[in-house]
Amino acid sequence: MADRLILVTNDDGILSPGLEALERAASRFGDVAVVAPEREMSGVSHALTLTKPLRVRDAGTMRWALTGTPADCVFVAVNHLLPRRPVLVLSGINRGPNLGYDVHYSGTVGGAVEGTIQGIPSVALSLVSATDFPFAWAEPCVEALLERLLADGIPPNVTLNVNIPDPSIAPWKGFKVTHLGNRFYSSDVIARQDPRGGEYLWIGGTRVTLDKSPDSDCGAVHEGYGSITPVTSDLLAREAMGALGWANGLGRPGKEPTP
Protein backbone atom coordinates (compact mmCIF):
# COMPACT_ATOMS: atom_id res chain seq x y z
CA MET A 1 0.00 0.00 0.00
CA ALA A 2 1.28 3.45 -0.84
CA ASP A 3 2.22 5.69 2.06
CA ARG A 4 -0.27 8.32 3.06
CA LEU A 5 0.10 11.52 1.09
CA ILE A 6 0.21 14.91 2.80
CA LEU A 7 -0.28 18.08 0.74
CA VAL A 8 1.62 21.18 1.83
CA THR A 9 0.90 24.69 0.60
CA ASN A 10 1.33 28.24 1.95
CA ASP A 11 0.73 31.88 1.07
CA ASP A 12 4.29 33.17 1.39
CA GLY A 13 5.35 31.42 -1.81
CA ILE A 14 7.33 28.36 -2.89
CA LEU A 15 10.65 29.85 -1.67
CA SER A 16 9.52 30.49 1.93
CA PRO A 17 11.63 28.84 4.67
CA GLY A 18 8.39 28.27 6.61
CA LEU A 19 7.14 26.04 3.76
CA GLU A 20 10.35 24.00 3.90
CA ALA A 21 10.04 23.59 7.68
CA LEU A 22 6.49 22.28 7.25
CA GLU A 23 7.64 19.91 4.46
CA ARG A 24 10.31 18.49 6.75
CA ALA A 25 7.88 18.06 9.66
CA ALA A 26 5.25 16.42 7.42
CA SER A 27 7.78 14.08 5.77
CA ARG A 28 8.09 12.15 9.06
CA PHE A 29 4.48 11.03 8.66
CA GLY A 30 4.15 10.10 4.99
CA ASP A 31 4.86 11.17 1.43
CA VAL A 32 4.75 14.93 0.98
CA ALA A 33 3.58 16.82 -2.07
CA VAL A 34 4.03 20.59 -2.29
CA VAL A 35 1.88 22.83 -4.45
CA ALA A 36 2.56 26.43 -3.45
CA PRO A 37 2.16 29.88 -4.99
CA GLU A 38 4.96 31.03 -7.29
CA ARG A 39 4.92 34.42 -5.52
CA GLU A 40 3.83 35.72 -2.13
CA MET A 41 0.04 35.70 -1.76
CA SER A 42 -0.37 36.90 1.84
CA GLY A 43 -3.77 38.50 2.46
CA VAL A 44 -5.58 36.92 -0.51
CA SER A 45 -7.91 34.95 1.80
CA HIS A 46 -9.79 32.20 -0.06
CA ALA A 47 -9.63 33.83 -3.51
CA LEU A 48 -9.76 31.59 -6.59
CA THR A 49 -8.27 32.69 -9.93
CA LEU A 50 -11.16 32.51 -12.39
CA THR A 51 -10.31 35.11 -15.04
CA LYS A 52 -6.77 34.27 -16.14
CA PRO A 53 -4.73 31.17 -16.88
CA LEU A 54 -2.75 29.37 -14.19
CA ARG A 55 0.77 28.19 -15.00
CA VAL A 56 2.35 25.23 -13.21
CA ARG A 57 6.13 25.00 -12.80
CA ASP A 58 7.92 21.84 -11.79
CA ALA A 59 9.88 22.73 -8.62
CA GLY A 60 11.34 19.32 -7.71
CA THR A 61 10.14 15.80 -6.92
CA MET A 62 6.46 16.06 -6.00
CA ARG A 63 6.84 19.87 -5.84
CA TRP A 64 5.03 22.37 -8.00
CA ALA A 65 4.81 26.19 -8.06
CA LEU A 66 1.53 27.65 -9.33
CA THR A 67 0.89 31.22 -10.49
CA GLY A 68 -2.19 31.38 -8.28
CA THR A 69 -3.50 31.66 -4.75
CA PRO A 70 -3.21 29.12 -1.93
CA ALA A 71 -6.84 28.04 -2.57
CA ASP A 72 -5.96 27.59 -6.29
CA CYS A 73 -2.99 25.44 -5.24
CA VAL A 74 -5.14 23.11 -3.13
CA PHE A 75 -7.86 22.89 -5.77
CA VAL A 76 -5.40 22.14 -8.60
CA ALA A 77 -3.38 19.73 -6.45
CA VAL A 78 -6.33 17.64 -5.31
CA ASN A 79 -8.24 17.66 -8.60
CA HIS A 80 -5.40 17.57 -11.14
CA LEU A 81 -1.76 17.30 -10.06
CA LEU A 82 -1.52 14.72 -7.30
CA PRO A 83 -1.17 11.00 -8.08
CA ARG A 84 -3.58 10.13 -5.24
CA ARG A 85 -5.81 11.87 -2.75
CA PRO A 86 -4.00 13.46 0.22
CA VAL A 87 -5.13 12.48 3.73
CA LEU A 88 -4.15 15.87 5.12
CA VAL A 89 -3.68 19.44 3.83
CA LEU A 90 -1.20 21.66 5.69
CA SER A 91 -0.88 25.38 4.92
CA GLY A 92 2.10 27.33 6.24
CA ILE A 93 4.15 27.76 8.24
CA ASN A 94 3.16 31.38 7.74
CA ARG A 95 5.70 34.11 8.32
CA GLY A 96 3.73 35.90 11.05
CA PRO A 97 0.55 35.41 13.09
CA ASN A 98 -2.98 34.67 11.88
CA LEU A 99 -5.02 35.53 14.96
CA GLY A 100 -8.60 36.72 15.49
CA TYR A 101 -9.99 38.55 12.46
CA ASP A 102 -6.84 37.69 10.50
CA VAL A 103 -8.55 34.41 9.57
CA HIS A 104 -10.81 36.38 7.20
CA TYR A 105 -7.85 37.91 5.32
CA SER A 106 -5.27 35.16 5.55
CA GLY A 107 -4.20 33.27 2.44
CA THR A 108 -2.71 30.63 4.75
CA VAL A 109 -6.13 30.00 6.28
CA GLY A 110 -7.77 30.25 2.83
CA GLY A 111 -5.61 27.38 1.55
CA ALA A 112 -6.53 25.22 4.54
CA VAL A 113 -10.25 26.01 4.27
CA GLU A 114 -10.13 24.94 0.60
CA GLY A 115 -8.73 21.61 1.78
CA THR A 116 -11.68 21.27 4.18
CA ILE A 117 -14.11 22.08 1.35
CA GLN A 118 -12.44 19.37 -0.75
CA GLY A 119 -13.31 17.00 2.11
CA ILE A 120 -9.77 16.59 3.47
CA PRO A 121 -8.72 17.31 7.09
CA SER A 122 -6.82 20.61 6.91
CA VAL A 123 -4.67 22.75 9.15
CA ALA A 124 -3.33 26.31 8.81
CA LEU A 125 -0.08 26.96 10.69
CA SER A 126 1.49 30.32 11.50
CA LEU A 127 4.53 31.44 13.45
CA VAL A 128 3.90 34.40 15.73
CA SER A 129 7.12 36.33 15.33
CA ALA A 130 8.05 39.75 14.11
CA THR A 131 11.75 39.49 13.40
CA ASP A 132 13.65 36.21 13.61
CA PHE A 133 11.02 33.64 12.54
CA PRO A 134 12.56 30.55 14.22
CA PHE A 135 10.93 28.02 11.85
CA ALA A 136 13.41 25.26 12.77
CA TRP A 137 12.45 25.70 16.43
CA ALA A 138 8.76 25.34 15.51
CA GLU A 139 9.28 22.04 13.64
CA PRO A 140 9.11 19.70 16.68
CA CYS A 141 5.97 21.53 17.89
CA VAL A 142 4.38 20.86 14.49
CA GLU A 143 5.53 17.22 14.58
CA ALA A 144 3.96 16.68 18.02
CA LEU A 145 0.71 18.12 16.71
CA LEU A 146 0.74 16.06 13.48
CA GLU A 147 1.42 12.81 15.29
CA ARG A 148 -1.67 13.21 17.47
CA LEU A 149 -3.80 14.72 14.73
CA LEU A 150 -3.16 11.87 12.28
CA ALA A 151 -4.18 9.40 14.96
CA ASP A 152 -7.28 11.21 16.25
CA GLY A 153 -8.44 13.16 13.19
CA ILE A 154 -10.32 16.47 12.92
CA PRO A 155 -14.13 16.79 13.09
CA PRO A 156 -15.66 17.04 9.57
CA ASN A 157 -16.05 20.53 8.06
CA VAL A 158 -13.69 21.99 10.65
CA THR A 159 -10.36 23.64 9.80
CA LEU A 160 -7.74 24.03 12.51
CA ASN A 161 -6.07 27.42 12.74
CA VAL A 162 -2.79 26.92 14.57
CA ASN A 163 -0.48 29.68 15.80
CA ILE A 164 2.89 28.87 17.32
CA PRO A 165 4.47 31.60 19.46
CA ASP A 166 8.04 32.78 19.17
CA PRO A 167 9.86 31.42 22.27
CA SER A 168 11.59 34.78 22.64
CA ILE A 169 8.19 36.30 23.57
CA ALA A 170 7.35 33.77 26.33
CA PRO A 171 8.63 30.27 27.22
CA TRP A 172 6.86 27.49 25.25
CA LYS A 173 3.98 25.99 27.26
CA GLY A 174 2.51 23.46 24.82
CA PHE A 175 -0.74 23.60 22.86
CA LYS A 176 -4.12 24.88 23.98
CA VAL A 177 -7.54 24.97 22.26
CA THR A 178 -8.77 28.56 21.93
CA HIS A 179 -11.47 30.76 20.42
CA LEU A 180 -10.78 33.57 17.98
CA GLY A 181 -9.90 36.76 19.81
CA ASN A 182 -10.56 40.33 18.80
CA ARG A 183 -7.55 41.64 17.01
CA PHE A 184 -7.61 44.84 15.04
CA TYR A 185 -5.21 46.74 12.87
CA SER A 186 -4.76 50.47 13.07
CA SER A 187 -6.98 52.24 10.54
CA ASP A 188 -4.12 54.27 9.10
CA VAL A 189 -3.93 54.85 5.39
CA ILE A 190 -0.41 56.00 4.68
CA ALA A 191 -0.11 58.31 1.65
CA ARG A 192 3.34 58.82 0.17
CA GLN A 193 4.94 59.95 -3.05
CA ASP A 194 6.59 57.60 -5.51
CA PRO A 195 9.92 58.59 -7.17
CA ARG A 196 8.01 60.03 -10.17
CA GLY A 197 5.88 62.31 -8.01
CA GLY A 198 2.68 60.26 -8.05
CA GLU A 199 0.83 59.49 -4.84
CA TYR A 200 0.48 55.94 -3.56
CA LEU A 201 -1.36 54.51 -0.56
CA TRP A 202 -0.32 51.78 1.86
CA ILE A 203 -2.85 50.07 4.15
CA GLY A 204 -2.60 47.28 6.72
CA GLY A 205 -0.58 49.25 9.24
CA THR A 206 0.35 48.55 12.82
CA ARG A 207 -1.35 45.64 14.55
CA VAL A 208 -3.26 46.43 17.70
CA THR A 209 -4.10 43.46 19.90
CA LEU A 210 -7.02 44.12 22.19
CA ASP A 211 -7.97 40.66 23.44
CA LYS A 212 -5.58 39.21 25.99
CA SER A 213 -8.14 36.84 27.55
CA PRO A 214 -6.33 33.52 28.13
CA ASP A 215 -8.91 31.45 26.22
CA SER A 216 -8.51 33.51 23.04
CA ASP A 217 -5.89 32.77 20.41
CA CYS A 218 -4.19 36.15 20.91
CA GLY A 219 -4.06 35.69 24.69
CA ALA A 220 -2.75 32.12 24.43
CA VAL A 221 0.22 32.94 22.19
CA HIS A 222 1.01 35.95 24.35
CA GLU A 223 1.49 33.53 27.26
CA GLY A 224 3.60 31.05 25.26
CA TYR A 225 0.91 28.53 24.30
CA GLY A 226 0.53 27.10 20.83
CA SER A 227 -3.02 28.09 19.89
CA ILE A 228 -5.39 25.65 18.13
CA THR A 229 -8.65 27.26 17.05
CA PRO A 230 -11.26 25.11 15.30
CA VAL A 231 -13.00 27.22 12.64
CA THR A 232 -15.90 26.32 10.38
CA SER A 233 -16.72 27.54 6.89
CA ASP A 234 -20.41 27.74 7.92
CA LEU A 235 -20.46 31.45 8.74
CA LEU A 236 -24.17 31.36 9.66
CA ALA A 237 -25.13 33.49 12.69
CA ARG A 238 -27.83 31.05 13.81
CA GLU A 239 -28.93 33.20 16.77
CA ALA A 240 -29.61 36.12 14.41
CA MET A 241 -32.14 34.21 12.26
CA GLY A 242 -34.95 34.83 14.78
CA ALA A 243 -34.10 38.52 15.12
CA LEU A 244 -34.46 38.80 11.33
CA GLY A 245 -37.96 37.25 11.40
CA TRP A 246 -39.38 40.53 10.06
CA ALA A 247 -37.71 39.79 6.69
CA ASN A 248 -39.76 36.65 6.06
CA GLY A 249 -42.41 37.47 3.42
CA LEU A 250 -41.06 40.98 2.91
CA GLY A 251 -41.63 42.17 -0.68
CA ARG A 252 -43.73 39.14 -1.68
CA PRO A 253 -45.66 39.50 -4.98
CA GLY A 254 -48.83 41.60 -4.54
CA LYS A 255 -47.35 43.43 -1.58
CA GLU A 256 -44.51 45.35 -3.27
CA PRO A 257 -42.91 47.97 -1.08
CA THR A 258 -44.42 51.43 -1.54
CA PRO A 259 -41.82 54.00 -2.63
Ligand code: MN
Ligand atom coordinates in the same frame (compact mmCIF):
# COMPACT_ATOMS: atom_id res chain seq x y z
MN1 MN B 1 1.83 34.97 4.61
